[in-house]
Amino acid sequence: MKLTLGEFRESARARLEPPVWDFLEGGAGEEKTVAANVEAFDRVRLRPRILRGGGDPDPAVKILGRTWDVPVGIAPLAFQTLAHPLGEVATAQGTAAAARVPVVVSTFAGRPFEEIAAAADVPLWLQVYCLRDRSVTRAVVERAQAAGFEALVLTADTPHLGRRLRDLRNGFRLPEGVGPANLPGSGFTDPAAHARAELAPDLDWSVIDWLRSVSSLPILVKGVLSDADAVCAVEAGVDGIVVSNHGGRQLDGAPGTLDVLPEVAAAVAGRVPILLDGGVRRGRDVLAALALGADAVLLGRPVLHGLATGGAEGVTDVLTVLLAEVTETMALAGVRTIADVGPELVRAAPAGPVAAEPAAPVPLTGVLRREDLHASVGDPVMDTMNFLNEVTIRYPDAVSFAPGRPYDGFFDTEQVFTYIRRYLDQLAAEGRTPAQVRDAIFQYGPTAGRIRELVAESLRVDEGIDVPAESIVVTVGCQEAMFLALRAIFSGPHDVLLVVSPCYVGITGAARLLDVAVTAVEEGSVAAIEAAAEEERSRGRRVRAVYVCPDHSNPSGVTMSLAERHELLALAGRLGLLILEDSPYRLVSPGAQQPTLKSLDREQRVVHLGSYAKSLFPGARLGFAVADQPVVRPDGTTGLLADELAKIKSMVTVNTSPLSQAAVGGALLATGGRLSDLNAETAAYYGETMTRTLAALGRHLPEDRRERLGVSWNTPSGGFFLTVQVPFPADNAALTRSAQEYGVIWTPMSYFYPSGGGQRAMRLSTSYLSPAEIDEGVARLVAFIEGSAANWVR
Numbered sequence: 005m006k007l008t009l010g011e012f013r014e015s016a017r018a019r020l021e022p023p024v025w026d027f028l029e030g031g032a033g034e035e036k037t038v039a040a041n042v043e044a045f046d047r048v049r050l051r052p053r054i055l056r057g058g059g060d061p062d063p064a065v066k067i068l069g070r071t072w073d074v075p076v077g078i079a080p081l082a083f084q085t086l087a088h089p090l091g092e093v094a095t096a097q098g099t100a101a102a103a104r105v106p107v108v109v110s111t112f113a114g115r116p117f118e119e120i121a122a123a124a125d126v127p128l129w130l131q132v133y134c135l136r137d138r139s140v141t142r143a144v145v146e147r148a149q150a151a152g153f154e155a156l157v158l159t160a161d162t163p164h165l166g167r168r169l170r171d172l173r174n175g176f177r178l179p180e181g182v183g184p185a186n187l188p189g190s191g192f193t194d195p196a197a198h199a200r201a202e203l204a205p206d207l208d209w210s211v212i213d214w215l216r217s218v219s220s221l222p223i224l225v226k227g228v229l230s231d232a233d234a235v236c237a238v239e240a241g242v243d244g245i246v247v248s249n250h251g252g253r254q255l256d257g258a259p260g261t262l263d264v265l266p267e268v269a270a271a272v273a274g275r276v277p278i279l280l281d282g283g284v285r286r287g288r289d290v291l292a293a294l295a296l297g298a299d300a301v302l303l304g305r306p307v308l309h310g311l312a313t314g315g316a317e318g319v320t321d322v323l324t325v326l327l328a329e330v331t332e333t334m335a336l337a338g339v340r341t342i343a344d345v346g347p348e349l350v351r352a353a354p355a356g357p358v359a360a361e362p363a364a365p366v367p368l369t370g371v372l373r374r375e376d377l378h379a380s381v382g383d384p385v386m387d388t389m390n391f392l393n394e395v396t397i398r399y400p401d402a403v404s405f406a407p408g409r410p411y412d413g414f415f416d417t418e419q420v421f422t423y424i425r426r427y428l429d430q431l432a433a434e435g436r437t438p439a440q441v442r443d444a445i446f447q448y449g450p451t452a453g454r455i456r457e458l459v460a461e462s463l464r465v466d467e468g469i470d471v472p473a474e475s476i477v478v479t480v481g482c483q484e485a486m487f488l489a490l491r492a493i494f495s496g497p498h499d500v501l502l503v504v505s506p507c508y509v510g511i512t513g514a515a516r517l518l519d520v521a522v523t524a525v526e527e528g529s530v531a532a533i534e535a536a537a538e539e540e541r542s543r544g545r546r547v548r549a550v551y552v553c554p555d556h557s558n559p560s561g562v563t564m565s566l567a568e569r570h571e572l573l574a575l576a577g578r579l580g581l582l583i584l585e586d587s588p589y590r591l592v593s594p595g596a597q598q599p600t601l602k603s604l605d606r607e608q609r610v611v612h613l614g615s616y617a618k619s620l621f622p623g624a625r626l627g628f629a630v631a632d633q634p635v636v637r638p639d640g641t642t643g644l645l646a647d648e649l650a651k652i653k654s655m656v657t658v659n660t661s662p663l664s665q666a667a668v669g670g671a672l673l674a675t676g677g678r679l680s681d682l683n684a685e686t687a688a689y690y691g692e693t694m695t696r697t698l699a700a701l702g703r704h705l706p707e708d709r710r711e712r713l714g715v716s717w718n719t720p721s722g723g724f725f726l727t728v729q730v731p732f733p734a735d736n737a738a739l740t741r742s743a744q745e746y747g748v749i750w751t752p753m754s755y756f757y758p759s760g761g762g763q764r765a766m767r768l769s770t771s772y773l774s775p776a777e778i779d780e781g782v783a784r785l786v787a788f789i790e791g792s793a794a795n796w797v798r
Contacts, residue, residue, distance in 0.1 A: 033256025041283030098319025269297025287329020423670030453478025556723020593722025
């Protein structure tokens with residue numbers, strides 16, 4: 005049972021394929037206007053009156069000669085068959101079951117007008133896109149009027165479609181069988197391309213007269229966002245106005261519709277009805293819009309959410325919830341009829357945009373408001389690992405495939421002391437005095453690190469990376485290396501970081517903290533990286549770097565081929581990009597590895613980010629950045645990018661723990677820099693755990709069973725992670741159910757998709773468990789998958 009429109013939204017998202025969800029839900033540009041529509045309602049406060057003796061509220065309203073059961077109509081929504089096969093037919097049926105209110109049908113409806121009209125007894129209005137070929141538009145209008153439609157709603161804000169980045173990134177195309185049922189011809193697969201070719205870009209107010217010449221129906225104009233256009237509309241003789249920014253899908257940066265409603269209402273002065281769409285999500289939003297000058301509102305995306313969730317019944321449920329909220333709000337606010345709703349209902353009745361509520365004074369106790377902190381603290385990516393940790397702590401007896409950390413069985417406490425002693429002995433052998441040896445452990449030390457020479461030698465003998473020690477900065481884990489690199493490389497708001505998707509959340513989290521713009525690119529496609537770089541360039545933005553994890557990546561386990569590595573390096577050279585290479589799983593994976601990108605780098609395009617967390621032990625918190633790129637200073641001298649990273653580090657962590665450096669340095673000395681030799685046993689072990697996990701999955705889910713269930717997985721050649729595709733949403737709710745009812749924990753893959761995706765996939769880490777735990781854990785996991793698949797209603 006769903007109690008809010010937000011719950012329908014989450015249900016719809018889980019049921020729709022990510023590209024379809026993005027097409028229906030997304031907006032233009034950075035989607036600032038999409039957010040502004042909702043935020044405008046959030047700022048409004050209602051002022052209830054008491055002891056009014058009103059009795060039961062009556063939400064009915066009369067508009068254009070028709071009585072609506074409630075001042076809420078259905079906004080025009082194109083291609084509704086993307087959400088449900090019956091599309092607009094189901095919407096009309098669902099609306100009729102809830103209330104008698106108008107349904108505005110798009111020119112790009114997926115079902116014939118006649119079929120929609122026959123489906124349910126509700127008023128139908130036609131939303132008109134005026135096409136270059138006026139004869140086609142005329143035919144559409146005449147067909148709708150013949151089917152019994154009662155009004156025309158001219159969409160006037162669409163000379164062409166807005167720049168919808170989600171669709172561009174997804175390369176969105178309409179699936180087979182989905183298209184405009186009431187337009188002639190074909191070629192509608194790409195909605196954006198069709199709009200560029202067919203929508204009339206040169207409309208002026210004379211189009212109202214033209215519509216009058218082809219139809220006797222009342223005409224409303226949709227897309228008004230200013231008092232000036234409201235006056236023009238009234239003077240052109242329209243029968244109504246829809247205050248709309250197209251749900252934020254046209255001009256990004258336009259104001260929220262509620263913010264401009266008072267000025268439009270003042271300009272119209274009651275001469276024609278005013279409707280509003282955009283951001284209506286609650287019953288109190290309807291009352292707020294009416295108080296600020298609207299006669300009714302049109303409900304958009306929530307209708308699609310209901311349609312995707314349950315067809316006609318889902319639409320009915322959405323409207324039932326909203327209408328109940330409208331009636332309840334009226335009762336609690338002391339309003340008996342819609343005619344009683346006036347500007348006194350809201351906290352303020354501004355003549356212009358609704359002002360934000362004055363900030364409350366900060367208490368002297370030191371309590372802070374979340375909205376006064378950096379926006380990154382509210383970013384969902386910041387909560388993902390916390391949620392996972394909470395689940396792990398709450399269910400300690402569950403078998404956990406979640407932590408991507410080394411197996412404890414290889415750690416020996418005495419090793420730490422042995423390595424530190426080995427490092428100190430080396431210092432003494434080099435002629436350091438006892439005081440100097442003491443300082444090397446107890447004092448801060450150089451910002452760039454004490455063991456750079458040892459790191460450089462290890463990279464040379466183990467990885468074929470031949471760089472001077474001066475190009476290395478020793479960091480507090482690889483996470484700091486990422487942070488330093490981003491801070492140094494990205495200098496302004498027009499700089500963009502490309503990341504493969506799915507990708508490690510540490511890089512996207514660091515970018516968010518630093519306000520670095522991130523664009524996600526499909527993993528495994530150098531062509532996609534090039535296309536994304538060109539797309540950003542066309543927008544006036546500069547792609548500075550691309551982040552990749554080329555070996556057994558976290559989270560997917562994918563490894564980049566040698567040919568792809570050469571192709572990526574060549575692309576970086578052509579486009580002037582840097583490559584941030586993060587590859588922590590090479591030395592703990594069995595067999596021969598592909599060469600690192602840095603070892604193949606001949607043009608100093610690669611900043612190599614490394615860590616000893618997997619190859620030695622994570623508690624050392626030791627990483628490094630190889631940044632040998634020349635940097636020309638203002639005085640004409642040349643240094644290294646590593647020098648700039650060290651400057652930033654001096655203001656962040658000052659230096660990296662000398663004690664940790666001593667432990668890692670001793671290990672490097674003890675092995676002659678060949679950590680690959682030290683990790684031979686661990687690499688074999690991790691290879692066996694991966695093999696054992698894959699074998700257990702195959703044993704419990706043989707091919708015929710997994711095909712029937714719709715389950716699949718990849719087969720990484722090393723690293724810690726593999727990906728399992730499932731037929732149901734693998735979200736936080738599913739994870740909690742898995743831990744509580746089946747005793748097995750995993751990681752939702754959706755955590756790792758910066759632009760959305762991975763809703764039906766889970767990451768399994770095979771590194772931390774013993775063989776017996778793997779066998780038991782897979783058995784529990786398969787039981788969870790089978791139970792969830794059986795209960796999932798598509």
